[in-house]
Amino acid sequence: MKKCKIFIISIFVLLFALSLSAKDYKASLFGVKSDGVTLNTGSIQYAIDYISENGGGRLVFYVGRYLTGSFYLKSNVTIQLEEGAVLVAFHSIYDYFEVNGTNGLILADSVENIGISGKGVVEGNSSAVLKSIDEQIEKGNLEKTAKQAKPVLANFNDCGNVTIEGVILQDACGDVQVFSGCKNVQVNSVTVKSTSVLESKGIVFSNCTGFAVNDSYFETLGEELSSKGTSKNVSVSGSVNSKGKKLKASK
C-alpha cells in the first residue's frame, strides 16, 4: 500500500514536472509582432528570460514573419515555430552578437534543455546581411576581418540536451548550425536549405558528446556535416543531401 502511495505521488510529481517544462507561451504575450517590420529582439529576449526564470516552457510563434537580431536561449526554453512562422534575421550586422567567437542569430552559451522545434522556418536573410557587412567594411566602419564573423543561424556552446526538431533552416549568411562542446544534441527531421553563400556548411560540430542527426535533409554549398576537433558518440541516420547522397558521420 505504501509503495503504491509513493508510486502515485511520484507519478504526480513527474506529471507536475512535465507540465512545468511543457508550458506554452504565445509570443504575443510579450508584445512580439508578426508583421515582418517590427524588430522583436528585445521582446523575444525578455520572453526567453521570463520563461526560463519561471520554470521553462516553449515560446510559441504562429504564422507570420518575426524580425529579430541575435538572442540567447536560456535553460529549459524551446523556440516553437508553428507552420508558417518565420523567424527572419534582421539585415544590419550590428544586431548580431557572438558566442565563442562566432556571430549567430540564435545563441546559447552554457545552458541546458533547449531547443528549436516545429514546422516553421529560421530565415537567415543572407543577401541583406552580407550587403550590410560589405557596406560597412567599404565605409571603413567595420574591420575587414568582420567578413569572417558572418552570422550563423544557430550557435550553441557548452550546452546540454539540445533538440533541433522539424524546422526549416534556410539562407544562412555563415554556416547554418554550430555546436561546440555540447552534450546530447539531437537534430531530427530538419530541412536545411542554404545555397546563397559558397562556404555555408549545414552543421559544424566540435568536441561534442552524444551527437545525433536523424531523418534530415541538407542542401548546402559547403559541407553538409563538418566535424572539428573530437566528438564522441556521433550518429547520423536517415539523412541525405540534395543529390540523394546518404550522409555519414564524417570522422
Next chain:
Amino acid sequence: MNKMKLLITVVAAVFVFHASAKDYFVSDFGAKADGTTLNTRTIQSAINFISEKGGGRLIFQVGNYVTGSIYLKSNVTLHLEPGATILGSTNPFDYVIDPTTKWCSMIFAVKQENIGITGKGTINGRGFITANNLVEYIHRGIYEDELKLDRPREWKRPQNINFRECTNIVITGITLRDPASWNQTYDQCKNLYVDGITVDSKSYWNNDGIDIVDCDGVVVKNSYFDAADDVICFKSHDANSICQNVVVENCVGRSSANGVKFGTVSRGGFRNFKIKNITIFDTFRSAITFAAVDGGLVENIEVDSVRSINTGNVIFLRIGDRWSKGKKPSMKNIRISNVYAEVPITKPDAGYNYEGPVEDNPRNISPASIVGLPDYRIQDVKLKNIEIVYPGAGNPLYAYRGITSAELDSIPEMRKRYPEFSQWKELPAWGFYVRHADGIEFENVKLVAEEKDYRPSIVIDDVKGATFNDVEFVEPGSEGKDQIIQNRSANVVIE
C-alpha cells in the same frame, strides 16, 4: 560672484573643445530614418566606433530614428540636425535598467567624459505609449511591479537622458519631449552646460523638465520648459555628496508641480547657486521651492529677477526632518530679489495634460512661506524688491486659522511630511508665513490682495531677528488692520 563667471568660462571652453571634433553620419552606419526601423544596435555600434577612433560627432540628419537604450561613450556628441528626431521605441523591452544608475533610460552615459547632445533636433521618448505598454505587461503578469498609484514605478519607465558620474557634458539646442519618466537626469556629474534647450513634456507622471543630482559646476541657461512635473529640479540623493556651484539663467518654465525646486530628496544638500531671470507661469505649486528635509544643507543661494505669473505659490522655503538619519538639516544665507508674482484664485494648471493632483485641503489661497523646525531653524533670508499680487478673498467660513497665540502654536510642525506649500492646509496669513527662522529681512516688499481677506498679510512665529523695511500692503477695506502679526518673536524691527 566672480567664481560663477569663472565657472561659465570653464564650461564654455568645454563647449568649444567639443565643436572641433570629427563628424560621422549615423546613416553611414546603416541607421534608417523611417520612423519604424529599430536602430538601437546600429547607433550603439556607431558610438562605440567613434569613441574608439578618438571621438567626434555622430550626426543625425532629417528623419525619425527609432531606438531603445543606448550608451554614450567618451568624446562622442550626438548632433541632431534640424528635423532630425530620435524617437524612443514604444516597446518597454527595448530598454534596460542600468545596473549603476538603477534607472531605465533611452540615452545613458556612465563614467564617461566630454560627451554631449547638440543641434536643433528633437528627442521624443513617446513615453505615454511606452508607459501604458508596460502597464499592460504588468497586468498580464509578465513584468513585476506593485503599480503604486496605478502606474509603474518611475525608475522602471524610460527617461530620455540618464547620465551618471560623467565629466564635461554639453547639452545645447535640442528639444526634449515626452519621456515615460523624468526627462533628463545628471547624477554626480562635473561641468554640465545646458544652453538653449526646449522641454515639452506632459506625456506621463513624473515628467520633470531637468533633474540635476549632486552635480558640481552647472550652467542651465536660455531654456524653455513645459513639464508635467517639476521644471528645474536639483536633488541630492547621496548624503556624502552635494549639488554646488550652479548658475541658472534666462529660463522660462511651466509645470504641474514646482518651478525651480531643491529636493525633495535632499540628503547632502545645495550650495552656491545663482538663479537669475526666471519666468514661471501656469504652474500648480511654487515658483521657487527650497526643501531641506533629508538632513542636507541649503546655503549661499541668490535668486535675482523672477516673474511668477498664474502660479499657485511663489516662495516656499522649508526645513523638515524626513529621512535625515541623524544628519542635521540646515538652510542659511538665501537672497531673493526683484520678484513680480501673480497668484490666481483658480487652478493655475487647469487644462494641461497630467494636471497637478487636487488635494483634500479646504484652504484659502496660501501665502508664501518660510518654515523651519524649532530645532532646525532657517537663517538669514533677505527678500528685496518683491511684489506679489494675491487674489485675497480668504473666507473664514470656508477655512479658518486664527492669530491668537494658542491658535498659532497649534499649527502642527509636520516634521516628516512631504514638503509642499499647502501641507498645513489653512495658514493664518495671506501674504507671508514665517516660522522658526532667524535673521529675516524684508526690504521694499509690496503685498497686494485684490479682495479683502480675513487674515493679516504677514504672520511671524518664533522668529529671532526680523526687519521690515519699506513694506507696503494693499488690501481693499483694510483700514486700521494690523498686517504684521508676531508670535513668540524677538528683535523685530518694522520701519
